[in-house]
Amino acid sequence: MGELFAEYREVSVADPLRQGDVLEAVDPGATMWQRHLLVMTADCDFAYAKHQGRVTCVPLLAADEYLLEMQLPKIREQLVRLQLKELRQIFSKAAVPAITDGRLREWASEQTPADIAKVLELRQTDAQKTMAALEAIGIMDTVANTLKEGVDLLVRAQLVGVSSPKRDNAVKKVVNHLRGAYAQPPGDALFLSAIGPGEEDGYFAYLRHIEQVWEPEIARGPSHTKVAYRRISRMQDRFAHALVQRFAMVFMSIGLPHQYEELRDLHAEIQGDKVV
Template sequence: MAEPFTEYRELGPADPLRQGDVLEAVDPAASMWRRNLLIITADCDFAHDKHHGRVTCVPVLTADEFLSETQIPRIRERLVKKPMAVMRPILAQSAAPNISDHRLREWAGEETPAVIAERLGLKDATAREAKAALESLRMLDAPAPDLTEAITTLVEAQLVGPSPPKRENALKSVMDPLQSAYTRPPGDAFFLTAIAPGCDAGYFAYLRHLEQVWEPDISTVPTRRTIKYRRISRLRDRFAHAVVQRFAMVFMSIGLPPEYEDLRDLYAQLLGDRLK
């Protein structure tokens, strides 16, 4: 019978610290950014002590943590546009002073929609529309303790808002981008199904956040000395190389000024004009 697939392999005490090793913090209260780390320091740096004892790592977050931290805010900002678009003309026609988008969202979380509508002097259909938009804003910006609650809140916020979609469409607008993070991960993340025995809930290595650990603070064998991290596995070569390659691409990308892009587009247009 074939062994079950894993992206990692277990190591013995004689295996030296190397690129692709997965570390686990000894401190159970370590933040998600430092709880599990993936070493990206090159093997040659370890072999020739070029790293001077500093081991460079990226954090490995649970899938729920990664989605809550990086994807939920993007979905929220997209969904906020609809109730904000409803509120803008209502505010323009009311006696309210000019209110920024940021302040309007804060206000929606500070007072009930009914109170805000009354303060704005809104009546009848306009008041109902404003209250629906404000309730949607309030729910969209409400904190959520976990990913499931965040998804539920974002869906319900659409349903209480003006011109609400069908529930299935509201759910789809949230779940589609979350699921695509697995199938088409962002360029600064790498999905792993498991990182060590017993750690198979789904994880993302987040490549924009760097951590450095002193090598003496890492243990590869049971020890009585004071340490901060223990090694729990090593990614198989193909996955370790793929993570490091994607990490390099994140920091190799160089942003160019819009003036350059405008001129580049103009040259492309001029080429097309030759045939007119």
């Protein structure tokens, strides 16, 4: 049988600290943002001490943590918008005062759907749809402590909301999005199946969050001195380079003002009218 694949390689105590090294916090109570870190400081900065002892790192989040923190909220917002759209359609036909989407979401968490429908004095059919949409929104905005809890809430919310799908389709809508984060992650993340010996349950390098560690607080191997981190591995060159390239692209991107985008779109529409 061929050698098992891994994105990392082991390093010895004699190897100097370098870009692509994986650090593990000594403190077992470290937050997910500090538990495992990937060194991004360039090798030349280490060699010539340009980093002034500050080692720049990004977190390596357990897959479930990353999906719960970064991906599930995106799915939630998509599903909430569908229910808000249904409410807007109902309210447009009734004498309902203008209510912002944000206020509707707050209201759904403050009072029961039945009480809200009663206050709005809607017809029975519209009241039932309104209660269904508000119940769905309330469920979706419930805080989840685990990925499974979060998925269960989003599936249940779809089933009680307006225009509810079959359960299998409700599950697919959530799960397919989560699976897509592995094969086609956003530009600020990359999946790694393993980051070191015994750390092989799947991780995402999240490149938009930066941590800095003092180099003297990092042990390159087993140590009896008091340190905050110990090095457990080093990413294979191809993966280290890919991660550094993505990291650079995240911070090279320059956002432009919303007003510019509106004017750009206006010019595009005018140009379209000219040539039609």
